[in-house]
Ligand code: AMP
């Protein structure tokens with residue numbers, strides 16, 4: 001690999017490769033059938049797949065980019081023994097390596113980057129057998145902004161039902177492009193995507209006001225943004241503090257690279273610096289374009305916005 005390739009492009013190419021390896025871990029844990037479920041909080045679970053996939057991603061990236069600040073969802077237990085050598089991925093995706101780095105990112109150094117890792121997004125769905133909803137998320141942020149990201153889907157079926165044994169990997173770099181999927185225009189009627197396992201009365205209120213023709217309840221922030229990218233839905237609404245920075249960093253980077261927008265339900269963007277609080281306290285509102293984002297923002301009652309922002 002040539003070191004003349006700018007850091008952000010190399011890091012994205014590495015992230016694409018390692019996300020695929022983490023996805024294989026996710027499939028292997030499921031096929032062995034011993035999920036090792038731990039309850040982290042109310043309606044918040046971790047499995048052996050979450051733990052192992054995170055170790056694979058962090059070990060692989062930190063071995064090649066030692067100065068990166070990598071923040072993963074799962075707490076790393078102090079003693080866990082050796083990492084299997086085949087979990088350390090040093091390959092880089094050859095298509096991504098060919099990307100032309102946008103000029104504003106040319107000079108970025110490892111120490112300027114914060115990487116947000118959700119080794120398995122959609123754990124509830126993973127344990128319940130909704131496997132297509134599961135994704136591996138690696139988000140790359142610079143100066144607090146998400147600039148590149150990877151959404152890997154370990155279980156993926158094509159439109160005609162053909163199962164892809166290795167899953168698929170979607171990536172994006174702002175100012176350079178996206179890959180791994182076929183971008184599609186939004187549906188002609190208003191289709192909203194939202195949580196299927198973390199709803200509450202405020203989440204439902206924010207959905208009711210949208211006047212949608214259909215509400216799709218699916219798991220994971222990664223999978224919901226995939227629905228926006230592929231023209232299945234046009235707005236993602238989640239008026240709850242449940243999502244964290246590792247849920248939104250990669251999806252936001254890719255969505256923004258296609259002209260979409262992700263903010264909280266008040267309309268403010270999240271910052272992805274290492275010291276930022278993990279929870280996306282004021283919810284998630286994402287849309288395939290600025291107009292639909294404005295529409296959704298205008299529909300959400302001020303009282304609900306104030307409630308999430310703790311002003312009431
Ligand atoms: P969902 O849309 O419910 O699949 O959630 C998207 C992401 O946010 C997943 O990683 C969830 O685990 C996380 N999340 C959302 N709501 C909550 C919650 N109430 N408690 C814990 N995690 C949550």
Ligand code: MG
Pocket residue numbers: 118120121122220221246247
């Ligand atoms: Mg998640």
Ligand code: MG
Pocket residue numbers: 050073118119120121122123
């Ligand atoms: Mg997770």
